[in-house]
Amino acid sequence: MTQKPKLAVWKFASCDGCQLSLLDCEDELLAVAGAVDIAYFPEATRRMVDGPYDVSLVEGSITTPHDAERIVAIRKNSKKLITIGACATAGGIQALRNFRDVKEWTSLVYAHPEYIDTLAHSSPIAEHVKVDFELRGCPINKMQLVEVLAAFLNQRKPLVPNHSVCVECKLNEQVCVMVTQQTPCLGPVTQAGCGALCPRYLRGCFGCFGPKENPNTASMATQWRTSGASESQIFRAFRGINGYAEAFRLESERSEQRLQPTEQEAK
Amino acid sequence: MTPQDLKAFLAEHPFFSTLPAEDLAIMASYAEYANFAVGDILLREGQQATRFYVLREGSVAIDVHHPARGLITLMTVGKGDVVGWSWLLEPYLSQFDARVLRPTKALVFDAVALRASFEQHPALGYAVTRKLLAQVTKRLYAARIQLLDLYGISNNP
Amino acid sequence: MHYRLEASDLEQLLDALKADGYALLGPQRQDNAILYDTLESVADLPQGWTDQQEAGQYKLKRREDAAYFGYVVGPRSWKRVFLPPRKRLWSATQQDGVWSISEEPLPTQKVALIGVRACEIHAIAIQDRVLREGPYPDPYYTTMRAQSLIIAVNCTQAAPTCFCTSMDTGPNATFGFDLSLTELLEPAHCFVVEVGSPKGQALVETLGLPAANDPDQARAQAGVDQARKQIKRTLQRDDVKALLYRNLEHARWDEVASRCLSCANCTMVCPTCFCTEMEDITDLTGDHAERWQRWDSCFHGQFTHVHGGPVRQSTRSRYRQWLTHKLASWEDQFGTTGCVGCGRCIAWCPAGIDLTAEVKAFRESEHTQENNKR
Amino acid sequence: MGASPAIRPMTPRPFRIEAVRPETPNVFTWTLRPTQEDGPLVFQPGQFNMLSIFGVGEVPISVSGDAEQSEIWVHTIRSVGTVTQVMETKKAGEIVGVRGPFGNTWPLQAAEGCDVVLAVGGLGLAPMRPTIYHVLHHRERYKRVYLLYGARTPKDILYPDELKAWSESGALDIRTTVDVGMDGWDGEVGLVTDLISDIRIDPYHSIAMVCGPEIMMHFTAKALFHRRIAPARIFLSMERSMRCGTGWCGHCQLGPTFLCKDGPVYDYPSIQPWLHKREL
Incomplete structure (x- = not known):
């Protein structure tokens, strides 16, 4: 050996x-x-x-x-x-x-x-x-x-898929919290790996594993808005643990721009 | 080869065959027939482009010297192809070497005189330029496809 | 010949199946949805519950009656039985440089699927063409199909996401079942039972079911008709293949890609999507290796990975692949469309993308172009 | 269809690497022999096997041996990805897994009595080699047979000794060209498509088989078409990400077909609409 x-x-x-x-x-x-x-x-x-x-x-x-x-x-x-x-x-x-x-x-x-x-x-x-x-x-x-x-x-490629958390939910046969409960969830733009931990407890994904391959954060944010999430909620969701990862960073910056006028109005 | 033979030959060669008889005669007057042996250099990079070759038989390599990789052949040309077009454009300097790979028979034109004659015969100049442009296009197409690295890509994971 | 099963005797049907050695799978309420899972008894059924579905939305609601099958379809489909989300194909062990390979044993447990909808029977038939009737039958799939029994339930209500009538796959089952049930709530809670196979006939005889009378049969028909009437969503399918092939470079793909999350939910919930990935794993020593097959999706970059990157890099090209496969190239490959009109991909898309609307958009843009020419 | 794989088509069978032969930089040829009684290894030229390194992964590799040798598999492999890079480190005596053969075959019967043009680019010579062997074994069934071969550089030319032997035997008219000539190469430098303009064929009784990267086949088919070979008489061997070989996994779809099951060999008209489409 x-x-x-x-x-x-x-x-x-x-x-x-x-x-x-x-x-x-x-x-x-x-x-x-x-x-x-x-x-x-x-x-x-x-x-x-x-x-x-x-x-x-x-x-x-x-x-x-x-x-x-x-x-x-x-x-x-x-x-x-x-x-x-x-x-x-x-x-x-x-x-x-x-x-x-x-x-x-x-x-x-x-x-x-x-x-x-x-x-x-x-x-x-x-x-x-x-x-x-x-x-x-x-x-x-x-x-x-x-x-x-x-x-x-063993000289092989690590089996760490870069697809969404949604796939993990579905492979585990968990029910989508976003569709059933309108729970804000970052699963569709977040890379799998956690075993869909939060959705398993009927909570939305926090994006701990960062943006997945080909993330459409803009559509994700729109979807959150449609289901009633506030802009500051969206801003904070993307400006989190992985807030400096490019896709999340860009989305939080877009969200921040939307926030600013409201803040000014408040002043 | 007599001037008559040359003219007859030109009339049959695809490069010249569409030219009217009087133009063929002009072209023939600047041409001579030559045989080249393996290793002969037809054109040398950086030198005055004074000749222009139309190949009848054989094979000629268009070469470039790469300081690290030595002699690299960019393409080979053969029967029906032309070698050299720098003579038509300023600064009239050859861009690459042309080296005989296999015993080659060619018509060699006095390019300087030919260029001068085009001033008197613009229609002929235009016709020859078009023919050359067709060759340039063909080689540009080949160069572009070569850029695609046709054989390098494999889809095996 | 139709029979009548009293609602109170439904348990007897389940018991008869169990006695015959079947494990039961059927609908039940879990995690705010109605899911197919192991069924112990009638008490597990989602009695008195229904689902409300819209694009990107699914909600459970209490019914005012005691219907057992008063819902439409949930996020799980029966493909999990025949093509599980993950399954080991083989494992291999190395000793002194010699590898021995052991195949995963094939399942032996018989299963009875309770509450299979007409669209789902079509979905199973479609997957049969892929995994059972091709040049290489999938042994696991084939085995499970051979040892499964199907109790269909005809739909007497529809969700706004349903469009089986456009796809000619429902609302009532016409083949592919052992028994089919139509649930009647009035005047008495019972099922009208139709026999679809010798196994089904034997079950009816074991239970000693009486024949259904004409009014019951008429009420069963009325229930199915009601479901049919409720279906408002449509997908014009006669020319959809040519329509999509004509429009492979249409700007609409970019538009849908601006909404599509490429999250793959649609493919995961689709009862016909069959794409899988093969995954090789080892332990740390490398002496033990396994290959697993798991659901995959054409929405993944890795899916078309070749040396140098994925062939389909953009979400646009991935959605295009999915839709054109489902509605067009599937026909070339298997002689049938890949869509059964169950509406799962519409309800379970977090962005609410609706394939019927996308097809309409292509068709309308062609009409507009035609009109502009005139 | 060749021999049907085991009843469980997803299970690899163990084969011993009998010989490893380096070909060109990054390219090597394996001779594989079954470690257990397995019956004759029957395949049709054009078919491929799925080769496994246990615990590392599996790749589709065309069979490049002689179909008349039914006791071994011969595969020529280029080390470009994770799996093939590990393959390159394997030595004679080691065990690998094999599933197959899968896929369809070149139109060898249809080509009988015809002029045959085999146009290959790069590693495409490997999948074509069984066809060449077949033609050599049954030379009388075919008229003029051309092998037109394009490689990147002289160093990348596969099977040079065999090419020489085939050429000297007079059975094949072999024309080789490289993209870039170096190291004393005195042959043709130029596109494989340029070789097509010089061959003498009866276009109405010719069959062309083309194998190489998709882009090469695209241009080669165009050039053949200019020589008046009807599109339906031009055949291509396609490559995509193939995972199962059986048509179950969906990865290798191109338009309406699964390359692993319906291909890899297609006549030009049936695949042409799907060639060269962005991200299809």
Whole structure:
């Protein structure tokens, strides 16, 4: 048997939730540990083996100049680099800063903003280095993570379909909450992967896995309006965890433009 | 080949066959018949374009030198094709090399004199220009299809 | 010959099926819809409930009566029985470089489908042409079809999304069932039963059903007629194939693409859509591999993926593929249209896109062009 | 239709890679032998198999061997996608899965007594090779037989030794051209369509079979048509994303047909309306 592939797990600006998904793989963790050498995973083990690594899992977004340098070094030291979670693939919730003036915010939040060395934007890893695969989700689905690892270990394409959450609902034979309850749901424009978790509990999809391939967010927003959603509801739906992902960002900007006149009227 | 032979030959060649007899005579007066051996260079990139060839037999490669990849053949032409049209347009410099691939028989025209004669015979100049344009079009079509990379794409997953 | 089954004896029919070894599948109220699922008894049926449907809308409502089958069709279709959303095709295990492949065993459980609508019988017949009657019969499908029994229910009411009358697929079942029931609420709650097969005949005899009298039969007919009258949606299908083929580059495709979410709901709820994806998976070691077949949709980019990307990149081309397949090329392929007029794709489209309206739009634009020429 | 696949047409049968032969950069040929008694491997030229790497995936690959060799499958594969890239790493002795053969065949009977034009581009020579073998085995049944072959560069020419042998035997009139000549290539440089203008055929008693990428076939069919070969006598082999081979999965639809089941070989008039349509 040849040496087991070395796996490293890296953290950038994030809540750690996606890394925890790996630890959460209770049943599969042994199999993972059996298949790979967990060489660097500070969240889980103090053991640290030097690179190069066969697979690096990267969680979190780039928010500081230091992180921007660190990711380049990690890329150089990794054969395959896989980003995990909405922060790493779309900038995360902290990308809300991208729509505002960060200087102004830091001056309001910190007593000594001069010590804060932060970038104006929170950006996905792929804006900085080449990424071999982006695993979506907030948090990621642990089964998808195991699948991605299995795929990389077996040189195949990860079975991570980029179709809508609707397909997941239908494959699970769940009833559409939008059609039966007029519940605002982002399922039709959101990539599957969560197992249609929210619709399973008769709630609308929050878009945790970001825009699906070919998303028609404009029609989605129109549909929400028709079924009675307020403009600020629509705005917030798209300006969420994946608010900096292009399709959602553009839709939230369109919605924001619609909001502004009403705000002015209110004034 | 006598001038008469040349004229008769031109009359049968598709490139000239539609020209009236007096034009054929003019064309024949600027032409001579030649045989070329493998490796002969008919045109050289960057040099004065003073000749124009109509091929009767054989094969000629249109080449370009690529600094990294060496000699690259862009196309081959043969019977019925013409080699060279830079002589008709300023700055009268050949754009590519033309190299004989297989023993080739061709009519060689004194392109400089021919061009000058077109000033006296604009109708002939127009007719020859149209013929050349047809060849240019054919080669442009081929170049465009080659750009599509006809064989490179495969649909296998 | 028609028979009469008292509503109070419906349980006996279910019991007789169970006694015969059938697992029962039938309608029941779940998650704000009427769904086909495993049925234990008559008590599971959605008695006293109905559905209200419009483009992009489906709502359950209480009925004022105790009808068992007083609804139209829900989001599930019977294709889940014969072509499940996901199924394993085979698994393979490697030992010392030698792979052994084991096929997934074929199902052995007989199933009785209770409450199959006329349009759904047509849908099953259409899928039969694809998966049972082609050069390569699908073993799972064929097996399940062979061991299924169909109790049809004729429609006595229609939803605004229904257009079976345009497609000649309803509202009453004319073939493809073992028994068909027409539910009568007045003067007494009962069913008029029609036999469609020897198996159905045997059931009638087991239950010892009496013959239905003429007034009952007339009332059953009146119920079906009522459903027919309620159907307002239409799709002119005689020339729709040529119409769509003529208009492959029509601007209307862009218009519908501006509304279409390419979410694939229409294809998932469609009782005839049969496209599937083959998925290969392994465990982490790679020593165990499986291939699964799952529902897929022509609305997905991956669906037409070739080296270099999907053939159908735009939503426009995907909707065009779906509609022209359903209503035009299906005829070339299988000698029948792919649409049965059940209206599911209209009701369950989150954007409320209505294929009958799209077809009308093409037809009207041609009329306008004709008129402009004159 | 050739041999009917197993009763369960979706289940691959295990085959051992007997030999791997590199052809051109990224292209290699497998010889596959069944690991279990499987009966003769019967196919018609033009048909394809679904080849599996267990746990990685499955791809449709035309049979490129000789139909008279019924104990092996021969497949020429270009490594371009995830599955074929893994295939390229497989060595002799390893096990792969095979389903098939699927699809229809070239009009070899209809071509009897006719001049035959085989026009191939790029890897299209691989699916055409069984036809060539068939013609060579039954040379007397056909009149003039041309093989017109276009490749990108001299390096991309498939089966060069066989091409030479066929040509020298005089059984086939082989004309090869490349898009770009290099590395001392002294043959034709130009379009495969240009080769068509030079052949001598009786257009009224000719059958043309064309195999290559769709765009190449589109232009080649046009050129054949200019040589007065009736469209109904021009046949193309189409390629799309095929997943099942049986017509169940719907992926390979092109207009009114399923390429896996109704094709891959079509006469030009029946496929022409659907060729070259954007995103169809």
